[in-house]
């Protein structure tokens with residue numbers, strides 16, 4: 001059953017940042033952490049479950065996730081300079097029954113402030129960021145807060161700031177990844193798949209550029225594992241991406257949300273702003289896509305004789321979804337939407353599948 005969410009969609013991003021997390025995530029209950037039994041990219045974790053980059057806005061949210069047994073929380077994507085959030089609203093319920101196929105996502109999806117099971121939502125923040133001083137302090141504290149068997153990750157997105165050359169842009173990615181490493185994070189994630197960047201094509205669709213950026217980052221951060229977050233890719237595109245980057249990166253996280261036009265029940269544009277006709281849809285309706293990507297990443301890993309780790313996410317809202325992802329080949333499973341509306345989802349999953 002849906003509970004009150006730990007991110008309050010009725011409040012702005014800044015209000016959530018300052019006052020959150022809310023409801024069950026803020027009840028003060030600290031769940032015990034099991035022994036570190038699983039290995040993920042050289043790190044020992046107690047259970048292969050986490051929250052992907054997004055709902056954990058800052059250190060308070062990351063700490064609450066650790067307390068509630070999400071042993072691999074990822075701090076929301078940050079940037080190298082301050083960036084404002086898209087105008088409110090940033091989260092709305094999406095009325096979708098069944099799967100949101102790529103074909104269906106070409107047509108408008110009705111969104112509103114109603115949240116129903118099976119839960120799907122749209123989110124549109126534009127990857128805002130506080131000053132690096134602020135998020136680095138937060139990150140250091142969250143890393144220190146993690147108990148044995150818990151692993152705090154953080155996601156970064158490079159930006160073509162005004163006046164930047166192509167080289168500056170790549171350097172922005174490189175410096176940002178290094179800042180995350182400097183904050184003590186043991187596995188760095190980069191967001192190559194933000195669906196809310198307006199007309200800009202997702203980086204992960206541009207294989208040569210993805211390869212160049214990933215390679216530049218790896219040259220800088222050395223042995224620290226690099227996970228790249230990717231969108232849903234068709235057969236040929238994913239094969240090409242893995243062929244070109246599978247020896248450079250240490251892991252893939254899939255999927256980000258699925259972009260679709262979003263409208264109010266009366267047919268008008270739901271989110272204010274010319275660049276917000278489309279918005280990322282996540283939750284239950286994207287589960288098929290996350291599972292499909294996980295299966296293909298696993299089989300491509302075997303085919304090419306590679307070793308990368310796989311983070312499977314998209315639509316994990318009930319315990320059996322976790323199992324489906326594990327069976328599909330996810331080394332770590334993550335849930336954003338599901339965890340937001342159920343603070344005890346990690347506990348339920350661990351009880352249902354003690355051996356994962």
Ligand SMILES: Cc1cc2nc3c(=O)[nH]c(=O)nc-3n(C[C@H](O)[C@H](O)[C@H](O)COP(=O)(O)O)c2cc1C
Pocket residue numbers: 007052053054055076077091123125127155191229255256257282283284286313314315316334335336337338
């Ligand atoms: C509120 C919210 C904010 C998000 N922000 C980010 C982000 O900053 N970076 C990112 O890589 N993905 C972001 N995402 C996408 C999630 O990491 C995830 O890929 C997607 O929601 C699918 O998982 P789910 O179905 O469990 O929600 C966000 C998702 C939500 C719900």
